[in-house]
Amino acid sequence: MTEPAPALKEIFNAERLRHIAEQTAAVHAGFDRRRFLRLAGQDLDALSLMQRLRRVSQALHACLPDDYPRALEILQALAPRLNHRFVTLVLPDYVACHGLHDFDLSMQALRFFTPFGTSEYGVRPFLRQDLPRALAHLHAWTQDDDEHVRRLASEGARPRLPWSFHLDALRRDPAPAAQILERLKTDESLYVRKSVANHLNDIAKDNPEWLLQRLQGWSTQDPRTAWIVRHGLRTLIKRGERRALALVGAGEPAQVRLQAxxxxxxxxxxxxxxxxxxxxxxxxxxxxxxxIDYAIHYVKRDGTAAPKVFKLKTLELPAGATLTLTRTQRMQDFSTRRHHPGRHAIDLLVNGERLGGCEFTLLAG
Known part of the structure; x- marks a missing residue:
């Protein structure tokens, strides 16, 4: 029988804490490893992944010099010695928790740390504290030679970044960060373009009108920009928003017959x-x-149903051509979705319009 995968929070297990302690002591002779391990490992089993990350950050702060610039020097020396990219998120978390008083030095540190993992979470308290000042740094990062830093400019300013608090100012008005997206819309790095698309998709959830008007001015002759627009509009396309479909070349009702x-x-x-x-x-x-999308109407605990739309295919269909598509999907529980027994309807959506449906029954037990 296959062994179950370890929980994600085990990234910060006892062995990893010893690694962090050893590597920190290697770059800072005065580091108290015993104290660090005692503080970082306290009630470890009861903590979630992000709680463990914060606990390590707090333990480092308790064992490093009170002088903030000196502590940053030690952490910058530590960064390349850590043996897991996610573990390096401890370093920008330290900056976010203890560096708001030294804004510019902290922003420089976040730029330094991001290639080792990401500083997208660490930069957000600075955006919340002083949006114009933080955005000035992010604007400069869009011109950086390192794709990780360019991505940080977009990802850090996402209005609805997962696993972080929302940037309410940018949810109300995305315009202050718009120039960041403009500068990155033809970026050569797919890593950066994915972030720009996700940033656009965040905007679509709060300011669809603003987004649609903005994107009408984007030329999609460049395939890099066209890719960003297509993926950035995915929420609006799933809703069947006709203007969003038009921006990806599918604004007209499909002239097709559903054969099966x-x-x-x-x-x-x-x-x-x-x-x-x-x-x-x-x-x-x-x-x-x-x-081409499809919606599954998932049965809820109270017996009602709510649709969730899934992407199936975007393509050019030749005149008179026949197209056959298949898709398999496992019915399993996730942290974001629990399944309940009952009859589940499926709708086929083509260019935002329902062409037909079918159904299946999920059995109890």
């Missing part, structure tokens, strides 16, 4: 897989761009 749509098996238990299959036939005399 089925889901197998019709009944299954939690943990099983469904297989969705469909066949579309073009009824158009010219090629047309299709954005």
């Amino acid at each position: 749509l089925a889901v197998q098996p019709g009944r299954l238990k939690l943990g099983g897989r469904i297989a969705l299959s469909l066949t579309l036939v073009s009824t158009c005399s010219r090629p047309q761009r299709l954005v």
Whole structure:
């Protein structure tokens, strides 16, 4: 039998704490390893991943010099010695917790730390404390030679960055960070472009009108920009927003005939897989761009249902062509979604319009 994967929080286990202690002592002779291990390891089993990260940050602060610039020098020497990228997030967390009084030095430190892991969480308290001053640093980072630093300019300023607090000022008005996105919309790095697309998708959830108007001025002749626009509009496209579909070339209703749509098996238990299959036939005399999605209406605890839209395929369908697609999906519980028994409807969505449906039953137990 396959052993279960260790919990993510075990990134910070006792062995890792010893590694951090040893490497910190190697760059700072006065480091009290025993005290650090006692503080960092206290009630470790009861702590979540992010709580463990913060605990390590606090333990480092208790064992490093009170002089903040000197502590940063030690942490910068420590950064390349740590043996896990996620573990390096302790370093920008230290800056976020203890460096708000020395704004510019701290921002320089965050720029230094981000190539080792990411400073996207560490930079957010500075954005919340003084948005214009922090954005001035982020604007400069868009011109950096290091793709990690350029990505930080976009990722750190995301209005709704997961695992962090929302930047309410940018949720109300995304304009102050708009120039960052403008500068990065043709970035050569996919790593950076993914961040820009996710930033746009955050904006779409609070300011769809602002976003659609902004993107109308973006030329999609550059494939890098076209990719960002397509992925940045995914939430609005899933909602069937016609202007968003138009920006990706699929603003007109699809001229197709649904020849077949089925889901197998019709009944299954939690943990099983469904297989969705469909066949579309073009009824158009010219090629047309299709954005094909499907929505599963998940049954909730009270017996009602709520749809969740999944991307299936975006393509150019030739005139008169026949298209067959399949997709399998496992019905399993996640931290963000729990499944409940009952009849689940599936809708096929093409260019934002429902073309047909089918259903399956998730059995109890």
